[in-house]
Amino acid sequence: MRFKLDFITDQSELNIDYRRLVLSYIKHSLEDSVNGNLVDRYYSDTNTKDFTWTLIVSKPKFTKEKLQFANNRFSIIFSADDKKQTGMYLMLAFLNQKNKRYPAEDGNYIYLKNIVQLNQKEINDATVRFTTMPGSSIVVREHNRETNRDRYYTCEDEGYADKLELALKTQAEMAGFAEAAVAGVKVHSVTGRKVVVKHYGIFLDATIADFMVSGEIEILQHFYLNGVCSRRSAGFGMLDIIEEG
Numbered sequence: 001m002r003f004k005l006d007f008i009t010d011q012s013e014l015n016i017d018y019r020r021l022v023l024s025y026i027k028h029s030l031e032d033s034v035n036g037n038l039v040d041r042y043y044s045d046t047n048t049k050d051f052t053w054t055l056i057v058s059k060p061k062f063t064k065e066k067l068q069f070a071n072n073r074f075s076i077i078f079s080a081d082d083k084k085q086t087g088m089y090l091m092l093a094f095l096n097q098k099n100k101r102y103p104a105e106d107g108n109y110i111y112l113k114n115i116v117q118l119n120q121k122e123i124n125d126a127t128v129r130f131t132t133m134p135g136s137s138i139v140v141r142e143h144n145r146e147t148n149r150d151r152y153y154t155c156e157d158e159g160y161a162d163k164l165e166l167a168l169k170t171q172a173e174m175a176g177f178a179e180a181a182v183a184g185v186k187v188h189s190v191t192g193r194k195v196v197v198k199h200y201g202i203f204l205d206a207t208i209a210d211f212m213v214s215g216e217i218e219i220l221q222h223f224y225l226n227g228v229c230s231r232r233s234a235g236f237g238m239l240d241i242i243e244e245g
Contacts, residue, residue, distance in 0.1 A: 001087025001225075005076045005094055006114040013068040015105050017198045018055060019235045022076060025102055025110075026090075033093040041089070042233075048174060050081035051090065052227030054136040054238045077118070077133065079238055081225045091115060123221045125244035127188075127214040130223070136238040137195050137206035140167050141230040152205040155192035164190060164211065167229045172219050175226075185215040199234065206236065 014021065030039040042049050055076050057069035080087035094115055101109040132138060140153040140163050153163045165187040172182045192209035213220065227237035 001082055001091075002077065002079045002118040002120050003087065003091055004116045004118055005078070005112055006116070007074050007076070007110045008113055009072045009074070009104070009108060009110050011104075011106075011108040012070065012072045013066045013108070014074070016062065016065055016067050017201065018067055019199055021104055021110075022053070022055065022235060023233075025097075028102065029090075029093040029097050033089075033096055038089055038093060042086075049233035050084060050086050050226055051078060052080075052136075052232040052238045053078045053235055054133045055235065056135050077238070079225055079227065081222070091117075121224065121241050123217050123224060123241070123244065126217060126220070127212065128220050128224075128244050129210070129212045129242040130228075130239040131210045131242050132208050133238040133240050135235075136208075136227075137197060137236060138164070138192075138209050138228060139204060139206045139230040139236045140164055154194040154205045155190060155207045155209065156194045160207075161187050161190045161211075164209075164229070165213075168213065168223065171226075171228065172215075172222065175222055177216075177219055177222075181216045181219060185219060186213065188212040188214065197236075199231070204231075210242070 027039050027043060030042065053076050055074060057067065057074045059070040061068040078087070078090060080090060094112060097112050099111060099113065101111050104110055142151045142153065144151070153160055165185065168187065169182050169185050172185055190209060190211040192207040195206050195208055197204050197206050224239055224241060226232060228239060229237050231237070
């Protein structure tokens with residue numbers, strides 16, 4: 001399920017670390033949902049969340065501390081897996097927030113004005129060319145358990161396609177797909193551009209990517225709906241389909 005939230009703001013800017021604001025807004029909306037307190041369903045443990053999102057603005061301008069944009073408006077596009085009705089729960093929670101003001105930073109407020117359900121694409125081929133959605137990027141993370149440190153890979157690193165393929169296989173395995181199906185996930189080509197993103201005060205290396213991947217159709221559909229790689233529910237890894245076959 002895919003849908004778009006349209007916001008207006010008192011000021012035509014957000015903090016450059018805007019993902020912190022969006023995550024706060026998601027949690028607030030779930031806590032205040034007319035369906036009861038849904039926040040525990042998604043934020044009571046470390047289970048992988050089955051949704052992703054990206055923030056879209058017009059005429060973006062980045063400064064050291066701010067994301068500035070035109071017309072005091074921005075949108076957030078959500079994509080959610082259909083299996084557990086996450087998209088429906090999120091949409092209903094957001095509907096309860098329409099026209100209510102929510103505090104951002106420095107005296108700024110945001111207001112949800114409109115919610116629009118978007119067309120969702122269905123994959124019918126075992127090979128797909130994906131691209132990251134505007135505003136999104138892919139975080140490929142390697143965690144060292146001995147040192148408890150993370151390393152982030154981008155398209156500028158040698159062997160990035162292999163690292164991306166491994167991350168996709170790990171995601172498919174954690175989602176419960178069969179071992180043989182996971183082994184069949186193959187990344188054939190990657191082009192992209194490295195970006196550095198501020199997230200909760202930390203700068204992450206990520207990639208705006210265009211890549212070709214093959215695998216079972218159900219796994220490819222999972223990548224499209226859930227996003228790919230690390231920190232998906234924090235606004236990373238959201239994909240669109242360029243072509244199939």
